[in-house]
Amino acid sequence: MVHKKDEFHNVQPLKLTREAYKELAHHTEICLPFEACGILVGSSPDKLDRFIPVTNVSQNPLHHFSLHPAEWTSLLLGGMPVQGLYHSHPSSPPVPSSEDLNQLGSFAGLFTSYLIAGIKAPASVQQHGQKPELTLTSYWIRENTSTSPASYQSHPSGFTWSLEETRLVLHES
Numbered sequence: 001m002v003h004k005k006d007e008f009h010n011v012q013p014l015k016l017t018r019e020a021y022k023e024l025a026h027h028t029e030i031c032l033p034f035e036a037c038g039i040l041v042g043s044s045p046d047k048l049d050r051f052i053p054v055t056n057v058s059q060n061p062l063h064h065f066s067l068h069p070a071e072w073t074s075l076l077l078g079g080m081p082v083q084g085l086y087h088s089h090p091s092s093p094p095v096p097s098s099e100d101l102n103q104l105g106s107f108a109g110l111f112t113s114y115l116i117a118g119i120k121a122p123a124s125v126q127q128h129g130q131k132p133e134l135t136l137t138s139y140w141i142r143e144n145t146s147t148s149p150a151s152y153q154s155h156p157s158g159f160t161w162s163l164e165e166t167r168l169v170l171h172e173s
């Protein structure tokens with residue numbers, strides 16, 4: 001299930017192919033109960049055509065993610081048109097944590113978009129063997145300026161980078 005809100009009409013939407021969504025959802029499911037992460041590649045910043053999973057090497061993968069350095073580096077060096085970063089929040093809502101915002105500094109400039117998935121009712125999923133239902137939120141990574149309207153700019157620690165929420169549109173390749 002993709003999260004849509006009308007109030008983002010002034011913000012350029014992000015487009016995700018159904019194929020990339022399926023890959024992302026599958027990877028998220030097999031990583032449970034841990035956070036899943038990966039990158040999105042595409043032909044332009046607003047077009048996310050493919051999802052590529054990256055191993056989460058965080059010491060605490062229940063609540064954090066950290067991209068496997070070698071996998072991540074080889075993707076970058078391989079000349080992939082990297083556009084976005086994805087991770088899941090298996091046990092919390094799909095909104096950026098303060099750690100997520102802190103981490104932006106190490107990625108910003110490499111990605112322009114940022115996707116987070118929350119998982120609806122993971123307990124009932126295990127009980128009934130159903131596929132987990134994802135709630136995806138999507139953001140543009142913005143460099144803060146004095147005039148930036150970005151949603152998370154007011155976060156107390158004065159991050160250089162912030163996330164501006166936008167609409168995600170699923171489309172056929």
Ligand SMILES: [Zn+2]
Pocket residue numbers: 087088089096097100
């Ligand atoms: Zn997070």
